[in-house]
Amino acid sequence: MTTRPEPEVTDRASWWTTGQIATAIGVSPVVLRAWDSRYGVGPARRGPGGQRFYGPRELQRLRRMSALVNQGVRAGTAAGLVLSEAVTPAQSRLRADEIDQAAAAIDLPALAVLLDELLAGHGTIAAWVDVLAPVLRRQGERWRAGERAFAAEWALAGAISAALQRHVVGAPPPSGERPVLLACCATERHPLPLQVLATVLREAGIPVVFLGEMVAPDVLVRTAVRIEPVLVLLWSMTPYTADAPLLAELARRGVPVRAAGPGWYPVGGRNGPVLNGLRVALREASARAGRVWP
Template identity: 40%
Template sequence: MLGVPAVTIRSWEARYDIAPPTRSPGRHRRYSSEDIARLRRMQRLIAAGTPAADAARLSAMAPDQSDPPPELPAAEQVAALLADLESFRIDEAGAKLDGCLRQRGLQPAWEDVVAPALRRLQDRFQDSADCIDLETLLADEAARAVDRYTGGRLLGETADSPVLLACCPGERHWLPLKVLQGVLLERGTPAVLLAPDLPLDAVLRAARRASPRAVVLWSLTPRPAQAILRRRLIARGEQTVAAGPGWSPKVGPLTHLDDAVHLLSRL
């Protein structure tokens, strides 16, 4: 109903005393329409950058008194998101990501907030190598937020062949592909995302079963098997699209989300 994980709501209840006053005989929480409205107000406030403790206090006020401030500029959203991760306020980081996706949409949220936050952490890692945990946390939380955002946009029944999105063998960084899938689904283009780091033969079998309009092979860093996989797909007549900085410029890989969406939605 709210698009907020139950563990996050329980955390808010424990920390900020916002649990509903009534429970069923089986001790299940009973939320009134006002309880739900308050949680929605708190959710909007956190998404706009309000600290969770302040959002809990403000959400108890009348709706017109707790309206969230204007959407924060992207740079401030990046800073607030990274501050939550630095302090391991994971539930608040997830709520900020959810709000960012709702307010901006998937592609702008990725380009303006999530990708810049990841680049900040990558730059920091180059300098001090002390933030791999934060980069992993951000990638995991962003992936979960994308799943929540695209949950209502399932592939469904369609006569159209899907785009098949696959990481190259050995590649585990699949967040860009998850974002690409979400944007394609938003725009009505069916897309199927395979799990990361599948063996070469598994990707080939999936392509045979799916009969895709195109196979996108994502690579963040060069891998020995990726060129072999690409050649075998092309030899079978599959429309094969290389994507990511792990490919040689000679194959003309897609390196920008907008270019990938433009190409794949028109195949």
């Protein structure tokens, strides 16, 4: 069963086929069909001819199933586990506490295990929205309260970034399609929300180029002019880092660009309101890439 709205058949581009899922997780289409028919770990919906269509939730469930089977768990047992793994708010709070403690102790091996499990179990969006962003906000509150724990912040941010990279191994390689281009302003050192967006877009098969933190303005302008992205998201977390002249320069050169992140609020977005939420950014980026975000 799925809580996702049933898409129209014309929304097919928002869904993955069995072949795409097989490539993404490294399991043959035959095995995927067997997991569906034998154990009920299947697609979100079927097309008129019975074709299977999978969404992000099903993708992450099948990734988890595949990981368990690779660890030696029997397929029937693995299926039972993934089907029973509905994530509750209490579980998210528990995960957040564990991750917070591992970061405070700068226990990097524990952090890596916790983050890998979190991403596999919750999926990238819920992992970020329900667990990681709250832990980061807690760290920010402590900073504001005068408790300087930079080492813990650094450990957590680095570990999240590495875990996100591990999580998308197996996503399709870049194609000739025009990508979404994501970049931080030149003095901006808070790239995580943008990396999360890059990860989710990659999981959805939407071409994305993520330039990371502190991108020099001329690098961004040259890259954008060269690769002709469907959209540039220019990220700023704090008011000191929002680079309005750069936003104006990109727009002047005809690059489709939107300001993203809370740092832009005092300045304002140029071509429309500031994008400041993962879901709103996903909708905007997918729409520009010709996809409907489910």
